[in-house]
Structure formats: C-alpha cells, structure tokens
Amino acid sequence: MTIAGMSVVEILEGQQRGEFTPEEVLRAHLDRIEAEDVGAFLRLCPKGSPGKGLLQGVPVALGDEVCTEGVETTAGSRILSGFVPPYQATLVGKLEGAGAAVVGKTNLTEFGLSFAMEDALFQRTQNPWRSGTTPGGAAGGAAAAVAAGQAPAAVASDTGGDVRIPASFCGVVGFTPTYGRISRYGVIQHAPSLTQVGLLAQKVRDIALLLKVLAGEDPQDATTLPGELPDFLEKPGEPGSWRIGIAPEAYRSCAGGDVYQATEELWQRAAEELGWQLVEVDMSWLDLAQVARRLIAAAESSSSLGRYDGVRYGYRAKDAQDMRELFSRTRAEGFGEGVKGEMLLGTYILGDQAHYEAYYLQALRARNLVYKSIKDLWQQVDLILTPTTPRPAGEGETPLEIFTGPSNLGGLPAISLPCRLVGGLPVGVQLIAPAGEEGRLLRAAHVLEKMIDFASSRNGGGQRA
Amino acid sequence: MSVTKQEIKRLGEMIYLDLTDGESVRFADLLNLVLKKADDLLSGLKDKPLRHISQLRNRMREDGVGIPLPKEKVLANAAETQDGCFRVPRILED
Numbered sequence: 001m002t003i004a005g006m007s008v009v010e011i012l013e014g015q016q017r018g019e020f021t022p023e024e025v026l027r028a029h030l031d032r033i034e035a036e037d038v039g040a041f042l043r044l045c046p047k048g049s050p051g052k053g054l055l056q057g058v059p060v061a062l063g064d065e066v067c068t069e070g071v072e073t074t075a076g077s078r079i080l081s082g083f084v085p086p087y088q089a090t091l092v093g094k095l096e097g098a099g100a101a102v103v104g105k106t107n108l109t110e111f112g113l114s115f116a117m118e119d120a121l122f123q124r125t126q127n128p129w130r131s132g133t134t135p136g137g138a139a140g141g142a143a144a145a146v147a148a149g150q151a152p153a154a155v156a157s158d159t160g161g162d163v164r165i166p167a168s169f170c171g172v173v174g175f176t177p178t179y180g181r182i183s184r185y186g187v188i189q190h191a192p193s194l195t196q197v198g199l200l201a202q203k204v205r206d207i208a209l210l211l212k213v214l215a216g217e218d219p220q221d222a223t224t225l226p227g228e229l230p231d232f233l234e235k236p237g238e239p240g241s242w243r244i245g246i247a248p249e250a251y252r253s254c255a256g257g258d259v260y261q262a263t264e265e266l267w268q269r270a271a272e273e274l275g276w277q278l279v280e281v282d283m284s285w286l287d288l289a290q291v292a293r294r295l296i297a298a299a300e301s302s303s304s305l306g307r308y309d310g311v312r313y314g315y316r317a318k319d320a321q322d323m324r325e326l327f328s329r330t331r332a333e334g335f336g337e338g339v340k341g342e343m344l345l346g347t348y349i350l351g352d353q354a355h356y357e358a359y360y361l362q363a364l365r366a367r368n369l370v371y372k373s374i375k376d377l378w379q380q381v382d383l384i385l386t387p388t389t390p391r392p393a394g395e396g397e398t399p400l401e402i403f404t405g406p407s408n409l410g411g412l413p414a415i416s417l418p419c420r421l422v423g424g425l426p427v428g429v430q431l432i433a434p435a436g437e438e439g440r441l442l443r444a445a446h447v448l449e450k451m452i453d454f455a456s457s458r459n460g461g462g463q464r465a
Numbered sequence: 466m467s468v469t470k471q472e473i474k475r476l477g478e479m480i481y482l483d484l485t486d487g488e489s490v491r492f493a494d495l496l497n498l499v500l501k502k503a504d505d506l507l508s509g510l511k512d513k514p515l516r517h518i519s520q521l522r523n524r525m526r527e528d529g530v531g532i533p534l535p536k537e538k539v540l541a542n543a544a545e546t547q548d549g550c551f552r553v554p555r556i557l558e559d
Binding site: 082083084086087179180193219222223225226287288291292294295298302306309310311312313314315316320321322323324325326327328329331332335337340341343344345347348351358359361362363364365366367368369371372409410411435 | 468472473476477479480481482483484488491492495496499500502503504506507508510511512513514515516517518519521523524526534535538539541542543544545551553554555556
C-alpha cells in the first residue's frame with residue numbers, strides 16, 4: 001500500500017516500524033494532492049519537520065473556517081478574501097503540539113451555510129468517487145481530501161451535518177462530538193448554539209485518536225466542557241449488546257428506497273452478527289427538527305455575520321462616501337447569494353415581535369420538543385441508528401440534513417460510517433449517542449465498521465474513480 | 466403571511482445590505498418557501514422555548530491586565546489605515 005491513502009493508525013504504525021519518516025509521509029500526501037486534483041484544497045501550508053506526540057507526522061487538513069496564524073483564512077467567503085488571522089485556533093495548536101502536520105486549508109460552502117457543495121464560491125470540488133459528482137457539504141473539500149488519500153484526517157465545523165453529509169457521499173468516517181467537547185476558539189462559525197467541531201478520517205480508531213488530542217476545556221471558549229475527559233480509546237473493539245433505536249417508518253418516508261434498504265439490511269446484520277437488540281422508536285419529529293434547525297441557524301447567522309463590514313479585515317468596497325454606503329456595498333459585493341438569503345431570513349424572524357413569536361420562538365419550542373423526545377429515547381436505547389443522508393450524492397427533494405440536524409439541535413455526538421455503494425456511490429449510516437457518551441459511540445462504531453468491512457465491499461462492488 | 470419584494474428591500478436597509486431588484490424577488494420567494502413550511506409544522510407548539518442545550522453557567526475570568534494582539538498585526542488586515550487607526554469614510558459633517 002502506498003503511504004497516501006493509509007489511515008492515521010497505519011501511518012503511525014508504519015513510522016514506529018521504521019518503514020518511513022514523517023517527512024516522507026508529508027511528501028507522499030503533497031504528491032498525491034498534485035497528482036489527483038479534486039479541488040479539495042484552497043491553499044496548502046505545509047511547514048517543516050513536525051514535532052513529536054500522539055499524532056507525530058500525521059498530515060491533517062483543516063477546513064478554511066479554522067483560523068491559522070499567518071495563513072489566509074476565508075471560510076469560503078469573498079468577504080474574508082485576504083484575511084490573514086493574527087492568532088491561531090486552539091485546535092491548531094493542539095494538533096501541532098501532538099506532532100501533526102497541517103497540510104492545507106480545504107474548500108467549503110460560504111461560511112458553511114449550505115450542504116450543497118455546488119454552492120461553494122471559490123472552486124468546484126469533485127467527489128473522488130465520480131468526477132462531476134458533488135462531494136456534499138459544507139465540508140466537501142475536507143471529505144474529498146480524505147477520500148482521495150490527500151490527507152488521512154481532516155477537521156471542520158459541523159452545524160447540521162456539514163461533516164457527516166460529505167463523509168457519507170465520499171465514503172469516509174465523519175464525526176461530530178458532544179457540544180463543547182472541542183474548543184471552537186478561532187473557528188469561524190455562523191450559528192454558535194449549533195456548531196460543533198467535527199472530524200473526518202478513514203477509520204473509527206483514527207477519530208478516537210484525533211478526539212483524544214483535541215478534546216478538553218479551553219479558557220478561550222466558555223462553552224467547552226469542564227471536568228475530566230473520558231477515555232475514548234478504552235476497549236475500542238469490545239462488542240457490546242447495545243440496544244439500538246431505529247425508526248423504520250420515519251426513515252422510509254425521508255430516505256430513498258435504496259438508502260433505506262441499505263440501512264435496514266445493516267441493522268438486521270448487526271442484530272444477527274453482533275447481537276445488537278433492535279428497538280423501534282418514534283422519530284416522527286424529523287421534519288419538525290429540520291425546520292427548527294434551519295430557522296435557528298438563520299437567526300444566529302444574521303447576528304454572527306453582521307460583523308463583516310469592510311472596516312477591520314477582509315473585503316472592502318471601493319470609494320464609499322459614508323459609513324452606510326461602505327457597509328451596504330461591502331456586504332452586497334462581498335457576500336454570496338446564500339449568505340444574503342440567510343441574513344434576510346434571520347432578520348425577518350428576529351426583527352419584528354410578531355415574526356419573532358411566530359417563527360423564532362416556535363423554532364425554540366420545537367427544539368425543546370426534539371430535545372425532550374431524544375432524551376426520552378435514552379430510557380429505551382443506548383444508541384440511535386439512522387441513514388446519514390436521504391440519498392447518495394445527487395439531486396433530491398428531501399433536505400440533506402434531515403437525519404444529521406437533530407444531533408446538532410441536541411448537542412449530541414454522532415458518527416457516519418461508510419455503509420455500502422448505491423448506484424456506484426457511497427452512502428453512510430449514522431450512530432447517535434447521548435451527550436458525553438463518545439466512548440460508547442466510538443466502541444459501537446468500531447465494531448460496526450469491522451462488520452461492514454467497507455474496503456472489501458468497495459472492491460467487490462466498485463472502485464473509487 | 467407573505468413576504469414581498471418591498472419587505473425584502475426594507476430588511477436589506479435594516480442590515481445595511483444593498484440588494485438588486487432581481488435579488489429582492491428571489492429572496493422573497495426563498496423566505497416564502499421556508500416560512501410556509503414553518504407555518505405548517507411549527508404553529509401551535511406549546512413547549513417551553515429551549516434557547517441553548519448547554520447546561521453551563523457563565524464562567525468569568527480574572528479581571529486583570531492581559532496582553533492584547535500587537536497593533537500592527539491587527540491593522541495589517543484592514544483595507545485602509547491611517548495614523549495607526551482603521552480609516553473609514555467621514556462620519557461627522559463639517
């Protein structure tokens with residue numbers, strides 16, 4: 001096997017055996033980026049020799065919403081063109097402190113607002129499985145980079161499925177932790193009550209390693225979780241007799257037939273081969289959760305994105321005669337269509353008492369309903385299993401975040417694993433755990449991953465282009 | 466309720482965002498689509514609003530003197546500066 005395309009664990013083990021050096025690992029990935037241009041990276045920023053630590057010599061890609069001191073950071077928006085952060089995101093310091101090598105910044109939709117990677121403003125990113133096909137978004141560049149073997153791991157934000165949706169489309173593992181588990185200091189975000197820092201990699205054990213490095217309280221981010229960290233790697237392969245929540249009726253109404261069938265066959269296999277106990281649960285609130293998350297995200301975005309005005313950083317309209325003209329033209333010229341629509345929607349539902357009560361407040365009521373409904377489910381089940389996306393990469397009516405958004409509404413950890421190929425393209429399956437139970441989630445995901453054996457099924461059922 | 470093109474223009478003025486006529490029409494359509502679905506699904510809910518899932522309380526840091534970012538580094542990102550300050554169009558009349 002060539003170095004580029006190895007998992008994080010394989011790279012670390014290869015280095016330990018003396019088969020290659022961290023410098024050779026970095027070179028191999030840079031060569032792969034040059035050889036196979038899928039438009040994943042907006043810019044490369046490799047440094048010299050990496051340090052020592054748990055991730056020694058592991059190249060990591062960062063979504064371009066992660067501030068990197070001295071390296072341009074745009075969050076996929078023209079309004080941040082030329083912005084060179086004067087400080088570093090906490091997570092970058094942790095990665096580099098553990099010996100990881102930041103290889104570059106990956107493409108995303110503007111501020112991560114859209115799940116459709118076609119909306120990205122700077123360049124087109126291809127799904128490595130099929131040229132001309134979307135990798136999904138918002139973190140489409142990060143997922144494409146991991147799928148194409150251009151980086152064994154990537155870090156990007158997740159506000160409704162931004163990491164798990166492209167992970168599903170690109171056949172890699174996508175994970176979002178409990179709200180507050182990983183510091184968001186220095187991560188440009190638009191909906192702070194929903195955003196979690198997500199991880200992408202080839203394997204579940206890679207995710208566990210990255211999480212061990214990145215998790216923890218940060219004095220710079222008051223929302224990070226205090227207290228001792230659980231051991232995410234404890235007994236990673238131990239099979240468990242988990243009680244698994246499934247909602248066939250809700251899934252059938254939201255997912256395409258092929259995706260539903262793939263998910264159903266998977267949970268049946270898990271019951272037979274792993275001894276998992278299937279429990280049918282009610283998730284009739286999926287549509288409600290989707291609309292509530294959409295409105296809450298818009299409301300928070302209209303506030304968060306109001307900081308961009310052309311005065312202190314980023315794009316600035318030329319020759320404005322007064323402050324109103326400076327702000328209005330800077331935003332008109334600097335923001336893309338998706339951001340403008342989101343700001344207008346958010347302003348509409350916040351800017352008038354009647355609209356506030358009819359929409360924003362009702363969305364918060366729906367959030368509570370969904371939160372309580374999921375909380376009640378934990379009395380019956382240990383984990384919830386859903387499709388990750390309603391379809392493989394391609395067009396469709398159902399919102400892409402229908403299955404992934406609820407975990408952001410509730411701040412819950414969730415993971416998407418490659419499940420199988422549908423029409424030659426990957427689809428993922430998602431596990432969701434109670435808040436704080438990343439250990440349980442990763443142990444179950446590791447067992448499920450081994451059962452699925454996606455690499456073998458991939459070789460039997462089709463090859464990445 | 467239906468959002469009009471004029472309403473979108475007014476919202477744009479509120480948030481200092483210039484919009485073309487074409488954009489105003491498109492965004493009115495977008496908002497009407499989203500709000501229609503919201504009307505269908507959210508009306509009548511009586512649950513207590515949940516603003517945030519985090520159970521954390523405010524954590525205060527010590528009120529001490531810290532080290533700010535160097536002024537040159539902060540100003541380096543501005544499109545226009547003058548005399549060590551951000552330069553903006555005239556605010557006060559003569």
